[in-house]
Amino acid sequence: MDEEKATHEEQHGQEEQHTHEHAEHEHGEGAQPRYYYGNKMARIYLQALEDVLGKNGVNALLNLAKLKHLINNYPPNNFEREFPFEDFAALNQALDDVYGPRGGRGLGIRGGRATFKYVLKEYGAMLGISDLAMRLMPLGMKLRLGLGVMAETFNRSSDQVVRLEEDNEHFYYHIVRCPVCWGRKSQTPICYVALGLLQESLAWVTGGKNMSVVETTCIAKGDPTCCFVIDKKPLD
Numbered sequence: 237m238d239e240e241k242a243t244h245e246e247q248h249g250q251e252e253q254h255t256h257e258h259a260e261h262e263h264g265e266g267a268q269p270r271y272y273y274g275n276k277m278a279r280i281y282l283q284a285l286e287d288v289l290g291k292n293g294v295n296a297l298l299n300l301a302k303l304k305h306l307i308n309n310y311p312p313n314n315f316e317r318e319f320p321f322e323d324f325a326a327l328n329q330a331l332d333d334v335y336g337p338r339g340g341r342g343l344g345i346r347g348g349r350a351t352f353k354y355v356l357k358e359y360g361a362m363l364g365i366s367d368l369a370m371r372l373m374p375l376g377m378k379l380r381l382g383l384g385v386m387a388e389t390f391n392r393s394s395d396q397v398v399r400l401e402e403d404n405e406h407f408y409y410h411i412v413r414c415p416v417c418w419g420r421k422s423q424t425p426i427c428y429v430a431l432g433l434l435q436e437s438l439a440w441v442t443g444g445k446n447m448s449v450v451e452t453t454c455i456a457k458g459d460p461t462c463c464f465v466i467d468k469k470p471l472d
């Protein structure tokens with residue numbers, strides 16, 4: 237009985253500590269409005285990072301990002317908007333801090349690419365995309381549909397805001413409110429996860445065509461949006 241009580245108190249103490257740490261972290265972000273990813277989206281990203289870095293690698297990232305409370309305790313698999321943009325940004329900043337800007341970029345892109353298969357599995361039904369129906373479409377239509385579905389997924393299931401534009405040669409995928417670089421500063425675009433996710437989703441909708449996707453502007457360097465420019469013609 238006493239032992240049980242002690243264990244409970246110990247756990248309770250830890251919980252308090254975590255909550256406190258988290259509160260401090262939130263407080264550090266000042267009076268900015270709070271925006272959230274759905275739990276499922278954050279959970280998927282952590283799973284994808286595990287595929288790339290291994291479990292120990294992800295745990296190290298979570299430690300560095302001051303997100304210890306998520307170690308062996310990923311967000312639940314539901315659509316509730318409870319995962320703060322600050323935490324998502326901290327996770328991506330930690331990737332750059334641990335592996336250096338170049339390593340962080342490569343791993344971020346791989347993490348984004350790995351995320352796509354989970355997005356397809358978890359959101360595919362909701363999106364109502366059928367591989368069969370898309371197979372016969374012209375390339376431009378496939379790209380427009382694929383990008384539209386991706387934008388809608390984020391707009392509908394999270395506080396991330398995406399806006400699409402196009403001209404004769406390009407699509408412009410603008411992330412207007414971006415959790416990847418939320419509150420971060422950089423001289424160059426840094427939304428690698430979003431880049432990888434776009435690359436992989438476009439490879440999927442085009443049946444493996446090599447499409448050029450470049451992040452040309454980034455809110456972290458003072459631009460109004462994080463803009464990804466997609467050529468309408470494949471590279472090869």
Ligand SMILES: [Zn+2]
Pocket residue numbers: 411414415416417418426427454455456462
């Ligand atoms: Zn961004």
